[in-house]
Amino acid sequence: MHQPRGVGFGRTYLLEGQLDLVGSPLGYHRRVGSSNLRASPGGYVNLHPDAGNDIYLWKIGDGVALDTFSTSKTWSYLNPLGPRVTWYEAVWFKGRIPRHAFIVWLNSRHRLHTRDRLRSWGLVVPPICLLCNTHDESCQHLFFDCVYSSEIWLYFTTRAHVSPTVLFEDGITWLKNPCQDENTALILRLACQASVYILWKERNSLIHTNTFITAPTRLLEVKSIIRCHLDPLSRAQRISSPSDSFLVTWCNSFRRHQFVKGFQPSSIKINEGCAKF
Numbered sequence: 213m214h215q216p217r218g219v220g221f222g223r224t225y226l227l228e229g230q231l232d233l234v235g236s237p238l239g240y241h242r243r244v245g246s247s248n249l250r251a252s253p254g255g256y257v258n259l260h261p262d263a264g265n266d267i268y269l270w271k272i273g274d275g276v277a278l279d280t281f282s283t284s285k286t287w288s289y290l291n292p293l294g295p296r297v298t299w300y301e302a303v304w305f306k307g308r309i310p311r312h313a314f315i316v317w318l319n320s321r322h323r324l325h326t327r328d329r330l331r332s333w334g335l336v337v338p339p340i341c342l343l344c345n346t347h348d349e350s351c352q353h354l355f356f357d358c359v360y361s362s363e364i365w366l367y368f369t370t371r372a373h374v375s376p377t378v379l380f381e382d383g384i385t386w387l388k389n390p391c392q393d394e395n396t397a398l399i400l401r402l403a404c405q406a407s408v409y410i411l412w413k414e415r416n417s418l419i420h421t422n423t424f425i426t427a428p429t430r431l432l433e434v435k436s437i438i439r440c441h442l443d444p445l446s447r448a449q450r451i452s453s454p455s456d457s458f459l460v461t462w463c464n465s466f467r468r469h470q471f472v473k474g475f476q477p478s479s480i481k482i483n484e485g486c487a488k489f
């Protein structure tokens with residue numbers, strides 16, 4: 213019998229006609245990568261002289277044996293999906309920026325190495341938040357409670373006239389449906405993810421390069437990123453009127469910069485051109 217080459221999964225062979233090696237009395241099974249799939253390479257079988265050519269059939273679990281192999285179905289069988297988390301739509305929504313969503317996903321899984329986690333592992337690191345130097349650094353503080361991060365996030369929530377919850381976990385879930393207007397909801401999701409990404413970047417920049425960039429400047433950076441991202445999204449929108457686009461919503465509600473407390477135009481050293489956003 214011919215055997216397929218270059219395939220990394222266990223195989224179950226069914227022979228056409230009367231031979232079925234799955235139920236072979238030899239009982240030989242080879243475990244390959246998973247307990248869910250077993251291979252039966254066969255052994256001694258009595259081939260009838262008039263038997264036809266062998267064919268290969270792929271059988272996944274208790275499914276029907278087919279003559280086609282599906283990598284995706286095999287992967288799904290070997291790695292079954294768990295229950296969907298409540299914040300799934302808030303992180304992996306359509307139109308997201310992948311690198312931002314990845315950081316938020318890590319944070320939702322409590323996998324970012326904030327200082328409270330490092331200290332809980334016994335590492336000797338100062339507990340203080342690098343962005344404000346007044347409170348201990350934790351996920352909740354760094355992305356929601358810190359005055360630095362509040363200055364960025366509040367800009368978007370006040371412009372959208374919404375009041376998110378104060379706890380990080382609840383806030384992520386809240387982003388699934390933050391308001392009635394779909395355009396504004398998408399912009400808020402993008403703003404939250406961009407803010408978390410930029411805040412984590414600023415925090416790491418302080419650790420590794422000791423370079424501090426003010427919150428208003430970071431806010432302009434977030435706005436620039438979102439504005440640039442909304443352009444292709446708006447072009448791909450299927451809307452009855454151009455006034456319903458993401459960009460129009462952005463320009464009407466979020467574009468103009470609101471001078472927040474402590475904002476000093478002279479503090480802008482990078483991305484100065486994005487002020488128009």
Ligand SMILES: [Zn+2]
Nearest residue numbers: 341343344358
């Ligand atoms: Zn802080």
